[in-house]
Amino acid sequence: xxxxxxxxxxxxxxxxxxxxxxxxxxxxxxxxxxVSPQLIEIxxxxxxxxxxxxxxxxxxxxxxxWPQQHSYDNYxxxxxxxxxxxxxxxxxxxxxxxxxxxxxxxxSAGAGDSTAILLSHEYxxxxxxxxxxxxxxxxxxxxxxxxxxxxxLLLSTGNGIGLFAVLTTATxxxxxxxxxxxxxxxxxxxxxxxxxxxxxxxxIRFSEKTRPSHASLxxxxxxxxxLLAFLGSSGEHTDLGGHLFGLVxxxxxxxxxxxxxxxxxxxxxxxxxxxxxxxxxxISFCWLAALSN
Numbered sequence: 001x002x003x004x005x006x007x008x009x010x011x012x013x014x015x016x017x018x019x020x021x022x023x024x025x026x027x028x029x030x031x032x033x034x035v036s037p038q039l040i041e042i043x044x045x046x047x048x049x050x051x052x053x054x055x056x057x058x059x060x061x062x063x064x065x066w067p068q069q070h071s072y073d074n075y076x077x078x079x080x081x082x083x084x085x086x087x088x089x090x091x092x093x094x095x096x097x098x099x100x101x102x103x104x105x106x107x108s109a110g111a112g113d114s115t116a117i118l119l120s121h122e123y124x125x126x127x128x129x130x131x132x133x134x135x136x137x138x139x140x141x142x143x144x145x146x147x148x149x150x151x152x153l154l155l156s157t158g159n160g161i162g163l164f165a166v167l168t169t170a171t172x173x174x175x176x177x178x179x180x181x182x183x184x185x186x187x188x189x190x191x192x193x194x195x196x197x198x199x200x201x202x203x204i205r206f207s208e209k210t211r212p213s214h215a216s217l218x219x220x221x222x223x224x225x226x227l228l229a230f231l232g233s234s235g236e237h238t239d240l241g242g243h244l245f246g247l248v249x250x251x252x253x254x255x256x257x258x259x260x261x262x263x264x265x266x267x268x269x270x271x272x273x274x275x276x277x278x279x280x281x282x283i284s285f286c287w288l289a290a291l292s293n
Contacts, residue, residue, distance in 0.1 A: 016040045019056055026055045075156070075266060082159040082276075083151035087143045090190055093131045100134040100188065107132060109290040112187035114178040122293065124286035126174040127167070131283065132188040146194035153197050156204055157257060158266040160275030167279050169196040169253040173245035181241060192242040199250020204258055 016032075019042065023030050028048045033041045044052045097106035112129030116122040133139040154162040170193035177192075178185065265271060 016042075018059075022055055022059050023052055026051070028052050028055065075158075075263075077154065077158045077272070078269075079159060080151075080155070082154050082163065083147050086150060086163070087147040090131065090133070090139065090143060094133050094136075094139050097132055099136075100132075105291070107188070109293065110287065112174060112178070112185075114181050114185035114187075115183040117175075117178050118183055122290075123175075124289040126171045126178070127283060127286040128290050129174065129188045130167075130170055130190050130193055131287075133190070134188055138189055138191075142190040142194055146190055146197070149194060149197045149201060153201055153204075156201075158272045160272030160279075161257065161266055163279040164275040165200065165253050165257055166193050166196055167282060169193075169200070169249045170246055173249040174242060176245045176249070177239070177241040187239040187242055189239065189242075192239070192246040195243045195246030196250035196253065199247045199252075200254040200257065201250075203251050203254025 020030070020032065023042070023044070028044060028051060030042050030044045030048075030052070033043065042052075097104060100107055100111070102108065110125060110128030110132055112125050113122070117125055133142065150162075150166070153166070156162075157165065170190075173192050173196060174187070177187070
């Protein structure tokens with residue numbers, strides 16, 4: 001029998017066995033010869049040479065990008081200390097305001113007061129209340145767990161998008177809470193924003209292209225339970241409604257953040273820096289309105 005040979009070079013034994021199986025499945029007679037671990041020869045008849053080459057080429061074409069490579073999200077903002085800056089600002093604000101006191105101008109002007117919001121339209125309190133804390137323990141819980149969670153959110157979204165999303169989501173959660181409570185409800189604290197961060201982190205992790213681990217999904221929720229346990233589930237200044245609506249609104253905001261053009265948006269430095277300034281301006285404007293009222 002006249003033979004021709006097709007030489008497969010730089011193939012591992014596993015790939016060689018695959019080629020042999022392909023030829024066998026196509027009914028092409030062949031024999032093999034091991035020249036070296038890197039060079040294995042497959043011999044076929046002249047009449048089957050073209051068919052064998054076509055079969056192997058077809059297999060290569062179909063499996064060129066298989067197995068699919070996981071695309072890991074390696075985005076990170078250039079500036080990665082925004083969360084500590086936010087925490088430092090909260091601590092500085094507490095150094096000015098002190099503990100919750102009816103005689104404090106900071107709390108009388110900026111604490112969340114559903115009566116003032118609903119009847120006097122003092123909507124700036126929805127924002128200023130996020131920057132005030134009832135006591136040092138309240139501040140400590142929000143700064144420790146909140147700072148860690150906020151850091152991871154900003155790593156995923158960028159500083160501008162993340163800060164603006166947290167601010168608007170927490171403000172919306174406070175507003176829903178005020179409407180449902182009605183007049184007579186007082187509230188302060190960054191914890192509503194922290195639970196909004198938890199909701200956004202869960203949604204963003206779940207929607208990532210790579211299959212999220214159970215730990216990456218549960219970690220934000222476990223941090224939320226830890227914060228809730230630290231702050232307590234009852235007490236004069238505990239706002240469970242704010243926590244709940246912060247979490248729920250965070251779920252919705254996470255879906256908005258992960259829209260189709262999100263990857264392009266977060267790569268835009270002008271957009272990120274603009275949203276950072278917009279967030280700062282909103283908070284500053286709300287406090288100016290509170291103190292001048």
